[in-house]
Amino acid sequence: IPKKDWFDTIVIRSRGILKDDRAVLIFFDTEELLEEFYKSYSGDLGIIHFYITQNKIIDDKGTREYKDDIVEKLIKDEYAGHHGHVILLTKEFGRDVDFQAEAKVNDKGGIHVIQTFFSMNVKQEIQIKERTARKDETGSLLIDLVSRTS
16 A cells, blocks of 8 residues: 555544544654654644654644653643644654543543554553553554555
C-alpha cells in the first residue's frame, strides 16, 4: 500500500472518531514520519495543529523547544483528551504520560489511539494500549501499519 493511501486511511479513521465527539492520539514510530503526516495531512483533519516530539512542540502558538512542564500542561489542560482534538506523538510518549479525557469524551467511548507502527517492545505496546482507557474509563485502539517499503 502506498504511503499516501495509508495516510489517507488514518485521516478517514480519525474523522470518523472525531464526529462522535471523541479525542484521537496518533503515535508514530519516528519524528520524520510524524512530520511528514503533519505537513501533508493535518489540514485534512480540520483540527488544531498540534504535535509533540522529543525535540519540539508545535501548536497554534508556533514552534517551541520541548520542555517537560510545557508538555505536561498542554497534554493535561489544553489538548489531549478533549473532544474533537487529534494529537500526533512519537512513540516515546506512549509511556509515562497521563492522558486524561474530559467527561464528554468518556461518555462517547473515550480516547481513541491509533498506533502506526509495529512495536518491537512488548512493554511499549502495552503502555500505548493503556493510553486508551485510564483509571477504568473506556477507550479504543487501532494498530494501522504500512510496509516500510511503501
